[in-house]
Amino acid sequence: MKPAVFKPVVVLVGRPNVGKSTLFNRLTRSRDALVADFPGLTRDRHYGEGRVGDHPFIVVDTGGFEPVAKSGIMAEMARQTVQAVDEADAVVFLTDGRAGLTGHDREIAERLRRSGRKVLLAVNKVEGMSRTTASAEFYELGLGEPHAISAAHGDGVVDLIEVALSGLVEPLEEAGEDDEEAGEPGDEFVATEAVDHRIKLAIVGRPNVGKSTLVNTLLGEERVIAFDQPGTTRDAIEIEFERGGRRYTLIDTAGLRKRGKVFEAIEKFSVIKTLQAIEACNVVLLMLDASSEISEQDAHIAGFVLETGRALVVAINKWDSVDSERREEIKREFDRKLRFLSFAKMHTVSALRNAGVGPLLKSIEAAHAAAFAKLATPKLTRVLQAAVEQQQPPRKGIFRPKLRYAHQGGQNPPLIVVHGSALDEIPDSYRRYLEARFRETFSLQGTPLKIEFRNSR
Ligand code: GDP
Ligand code: GDP
Numbered sequence: 001m002k003p004a005v006f007k008p009v010v011v012l013v014g015r016p017n018v019g020k021s022t023l024f025n026r027l028t029r030s031r032d033a034l035v036a037d038f039p040g041l042t043r044d045r046h047y048g049e050g051r052v053g054d055h056p057f058i059v060v061d062t063g064g065f066e067p068v069a070k071s072g073i074m075a076e077m078a079r080q081t082v083q084a085v086d087e088a089d090a091v092v093f094l095t096d097g098r099a100g101l102t103g104h105d106r107e108i109a110e111r112l113r114r115s116g117r118k119v120l121l122a123v124n125k126v127e128g129m130s131r132t133t134a135s136a137e138f139y140e141l142g143l144g145e146p147h148a149i150s151a152a153h154g155d156g157v158v159d160l161i162e163v164a165l166s167g168l169v170e171p172l173e174e175a176g177e178d179d180e181e182a183g184e185p186g187d188e189f190v191a192t193e194a195v196d197h198r199i200k201l202a203i204v205g206r207p208n209v210g211k212s213t214l215v216n217t218l219l220g221e222e223r224v225i226a227f228d229q230p231g232t233t234r235d236a237i238e239i240e241f242e243r244g245g246r247r248y249t250l251i252d253t254a255g256l257r258k259r260g261k262v263f264e265a266i267e268k269f270s271v272i273k274t275l276q277a278i279e280a281c282n283v284v285l286l287m288l289d290a291s292s293e294i295s296e297q298d299a300h301i302a303g304f305v306l307e308t309g310r311a312l313v314v315a316i317n318k319w320d321s322v323d324s325e326r327r328e329e330i331k332r333e334f335d336r337k338l339r340f341l342s343f344a345k346m347h348t349v350s351a352l353r354n355a356g357v358g359p360l361l362k363s364i365e366a367a368h369a370a371a372f373a374k375l376a377t378p379k380l381t382r383v384l385q386a387a388v389e390q391q392q393p394p395r396k397g398i399f400r401p402k403l404r405y406a407h408q409g410g411q412n413p414p415l416i417v418v419h420g421s422a423l424d425e426i427p428d429s430y431r432r433y434l435e436a437r438f439r440e441t442f443s444l445q446g447t448p449l450k451i452e453f454r455n456s457r
Pocket of ligand 1: 023151
């Protein structure tokens with residue numbers, strides 16, 4: 001066992017209207033474009049990935065903070081906020097420099113001070129104001145020097161996040177991290193190297209779907225009990241195991257650690273830990289429970305997987321416990337509610353009886369291979385040209401987009417960069433058509449696939 005490097009978590013807290021979602025959007029916007037158009041995708045815009053320089057981190061926007069509410073939706077939001085603060089590596093407490101300091105701010109500051117987390121005080125909306133004047137009154141919160149920022153304009157935001165992350169980040173060595181750089185002028189045709197050939201697996205799903213049972217089945221009872229060790233958010237662990245001659249690294253998630261007779265206490269489901277595990281792995285196994293309905297929570301987790309671009313295999317567990325009628329029903333439910341996961345292979349298994357686990361692992365291997373597939377430029381270009389020959393992209397005004405050649409720009413997920421001219425107006429339907437052609441030629445089942453259009457200069 002050894003520690004896994006999880007991306008640090010920055011949690012945004014503050015009363016309503018101070019600019020939390022504006023800051024969240026600014027920090028995470030690079031991801032938005034990738035997942036805009038999947039029908040049926042449930043996205044939770046409270047969790048996202050941000051990046052400053054080489055440092056990726058997870059951003060959490062807590063809906064609101066109403067410490068006074070005792071029940072109802074406000075109380076539930078407060079509970080979630082408390083949990084998020086609890087799991088944060090750094091908390092950014094946002095205030096409004098135009099509205100000035102309020103009683104509500106003081107209350108939140110008091111709660112945050114008691115949390116023992118690293119807290120950064122940010123005074124927002126200060127564009128066009130003197131930073132010194134705007135932040136003066138906020139010193140009295142006793143949270144150190146206020147950071148004057150403008151979330152809307154971006155002023156001071158990078159500095160703020162750098163301070164938040166200082167002491168937390170070490171460079172991540174992870175496959176696919178250099179997507180953004182790939183394809184820069186000069187290195188366009190450099191073959192992309194697979195940085196990591198290990199299958200790093202995260203088993204995720206809501207509580208009680210059978211994650212720990214599957215881990216037990218895979219590892220044997222004793223090993224799982226060895227999981228139990230105190231840990232903070234960042235001290236996650238990796239466990240190596242071997243099945244069928246193939247080595248796996250299991251990324252621990254909160255839910256997998258609780259077993260062992262001594263630790264029966266039910267742990268709260270942690271979105272943050274689930275998200276961190278997804279970010280840290282290269283293949284996700286999403287577990288669903290055949291005996292209960294596919295829920296919003298399942299769909300949210302699936303949405304994260306898609307957003308991160310990780311390879312994915314789905315297991316519907318507890319197959320032993322349901323009759324044939326329910327079996328048909330859950331398959332229909334899956335097709336209806338999680339249609340956007342159609343790229344992934346779906347298995348029906350029983351973790352308890354060790355049924356279907358072998359084929360499941362085969363699909364995990366295949367998904368991993370697809371995610372790290374090397375797609376040679378000549379073959380990509382041949383597939384592209386054959387696809388275009390069979391069906392031209394639609395004309396836009398007087399222009400017809402011209403698709404000339406394609407190269408690979410990244411892995412996990414594979415990124416295919418298509419070069420040509422007048423490519424701005426390629427409709428989604430045509431993108432999907434190309435995607436299907438690339439998928440079938442290169443056997444890319446189990447991984448999302450990104451296609452980027454780039455106009456030649
Ligand atoms: P939240 O409720 O804390 O998530 O706040 P929002 O992000 O929804 O922002 C509330 C209002 O403040 C919106 O009208 C934003 O456009 C505005 N706002 C956010 N950031 C800034 C800023 O840096 N400067 C100014 N002037 N307005 C901002
Ligand atoms: P986790 O919270 O996702 O880790 O779920 P657990 O592994 O703790 O399983 C929750 C409950 O479901 C336990 O009572 C398990 O015995 C039961 N369970 C797990 N897998 C199966 C299965 O394949 N079939 C049946 N019938 N029950 C299962």
